Amino acid sequence: MGLGAGWTQETTGTEVAKAFKDDIKSKTILITGVSPISLGESTALAIARHGPAKLILASRTESKLQQVADNIVKMNPNIKAELIVVDLSSQADIRTAARRVYALTNRLDILVNNAAVVTSARSETLEGIELQFGTNHIGHHLLTSLLTPLLLAGAKASGEPGTTRIVNVSSMGYRLSPIRFHDYSFEGKPVPPEEEPPKGIPAHMKPDVAAGRPYYGFTAYGQSKTANILHAVALKERLSSKGVQAFAVHPGSIWTNLSRNLSDDDRKIIEGTSTFWKNQDQGCATTLAAAFDPDLCDAKEAYLSDCRLHDVAEYAKDQPIAERLWQLTEKLTEGKANL
Template identity: 30%
Template sequence: MLKDNLSRQTVIITGANSGIGYEAARKLSEKGAHVILAVRNEQKGKAAVDSILQGNSNASVEMMKLDLADLTSVRNFSSTFIEKFHQLHILINNAGVMIPPFGKTKDGFELQFGSNHLGHFALTGLLLPLLKKTPGSRVVTLSSIAHRGAAIDFDNLDGSKGYKAMRFYGQSKLANLLFAKELDNRFKEHGIETISVACHPGISNTNLFNLGKGETPKYLKGLMKWFSQSAAMGALPTIYAAADDSLTGGEYIGPDGRGNRKGYPAIEIPAPGVYNEETITRLWTVSEELTGVQFDF
């Protein structure tokens, strides 16, 4: 059952200046939450805050700068947030980079793995002290149907032995899913009340790329309604994962339609073998080593 009243709850949403993150920020602020839009582009972030306030003058929203492709920025954001706020009810790890040309983060990680997974891993670990002391807190991490058939190539995480954008995107989204599951396992193992939930938006219009032409071709626009859904619909699994009282942690939420590409949110069962214990443990260890962030459970 979705909570109708989130007043006096503090929510961080990464990448909330557009798409899924923006829609989730708008809806959660309507429920009374104080929402922090944690964004890399401050100009776009301020525009998103203004847009939310135009639709709801009572909304409590603000923008804070966060670049997940720069661990110094992640640390600065976390320390600033902890100084300003005494509780964190919901952390939504939403921001994502999708199939860019080969590139690296400020710290030398492959851009998709570094931003989508390692940046969020570090952010969550640094904010853990606040999450632990906030009753009923939860972490929501966005994965993707692109995790299906993906694998973590531990021998080529930096892309130095070859790079294929879609393969590396799938790897980063699989890492998001495994992180969310293992985080919940460790919360339960240490008797911590905080829960961790994973979700994905199916295929939403925000995930379609423009083939380098600046605008989506007309023939694709006509097909969109058949294989994708709006950002507002794509945000529903995020909102469900963030505000549904029935969740106990470890769930994976996605659209209920064919192939989980579109529809209304429901608990989804990942493909058999996705939660491989050896892979999960190795990913956690490697993530701690690469980021220098240790989780203080």
Template identity: 40%
Template sequence: MVAFDSSTTGSEVVAAFSERVSGKTFVITGASYGGLGSHTALLLAAANPAEIVLLGRSEDKSSQVMKEIRETSPSTVVRFVKIDLMSCASVRAAAAEIKSSISKVDVLINNAGIMGARFSLTAENVESHLGANHIGHFLLTNLLVPKLEASGGGARVVNISSAMYEFSPVMFDNYNFSNGKTYNAWTAYGQSKTANILFAVALASKLEKKGIRSYSLHPGVIQTTGLSSGVDSAAWPIVEPMFESKNMEMPKEKNIEQGCATTLAAALDPALDDKSGSFLDDCNPRQVLEFASDASNADKLWALSEEIVGKKFCY
């Protein structure tokens, strides 16, 4: 059994489980060069996957990583699919394009996200963090379930969450912050990250009979990605007091190689086969607060998400 910890790199995880990469198809949201998603894709390329599908808002921002993937693994088919996770119409179009171009999905990595942004609403009138970080991925994942099922058992869905989920449960009765009147960027981010965890809990239960597993995780704080570039300057002064008020320690920083490790463990590690629905930190399962693990909250979020996207998904 391979032991991983906070210092483990993504390269080490891929090397340990290269046979679970070779010949497989990976779909990754959030593909801008220099980000966590693109670096995860580059590390996977070292073990010769069959296909890597990168989803993002701009192909220009992904062109360099696609070039490097092809250089690393010339046999790997690399595709870019445009997606705006704040628009259900865009998500549906992206899912349709993926379904028409590939036969199966072995691992779906829901990596894209925003953090600390000013208040705004998605096309479906949902607060932008919840919309981009959860609702868009909820719809995409469910639309791709037939392709995950086509992998023949063992497919995985990986949701990138954050230790900052502790900032807020999902506020089912006021997820839009009274239309912005009571808005706090970090509470909004925390709510969306809790949603990522609850979504993994729900998927693990609903898709178990299909042989599809699901995980959520905290990757670590990686300063070199573009995530913090979208933070509203007015939000920075309030983040430290929020950590203090919640009695939370600041999450430890990692370099991007270490930051990819837990994502790749969630995608590949066979030791997690019986841990579907788990939240991972430093490549290992960790307990979360009850509001983020409660099955009834997971069911409530599923029902709310179905209402927002206008479609029921029954398994």
């Protein structure tokens, strides 16, 4: 039984980080989606408390990054976080940000792909991809591919296989949709039954082309969160033999600024989805367990909830589906993981 044997939905990131404080001290860590009142901030604060070798924070707005950096200094004056401004809905911006990371470090030990967007209205990335899929999955896939040489360098330097990790912050919301390979951008194209939302999802919470509703925000969000899990499955297949582990996590039900782009009706729907709402500190616990728990070094599963490994639906763990998504993503990023 490892350190996490007694962890529950109430476990805090502060507790998890303290349990692995000796591991944190040696690590170079990059976290995306860091802004005030976010899981990115709570994750960064929990880690910073224990003096990592280098802490790199990435997000879209410099002023918000600086607010979190200032909060870190107040808590631990010995930590100076490096800040990277990046818009994950722009592939050009991601490449520029990756170059900046290379200028800061020659290795990465932990990459936390935490940033996300959820919206009720359809929008697109600069490349014309539906925004939630394009940002939450495509953006992080490209960033991870660009930074993989640094992760491999971290794994080689550590000499401890499986302690170098990629953590994708997903969601139990993955249950709302598999990958819609025939209409991933929600342009109203027909999709086969296996790409429709699973049975049990209310009709009013599904896209319906015939009814003039080709887009539904939560279906698009669900697809992007399924993609986060499948990305971890594919990364595990490609990198575990090279010493790099990959996981996707459900942080729990938490109110953050992520919901700022939702309609009032969609906010009401979210309010009824959970009987236990985590605070910010509890919300980052599973991310930190995925990043540092030594019991996970040889884990074959890719998904965690409440700091423990959990099973997921077949469409979110099937290796051929993960490979198909990988190939689609490579096509949408021009198959180039070069700076």
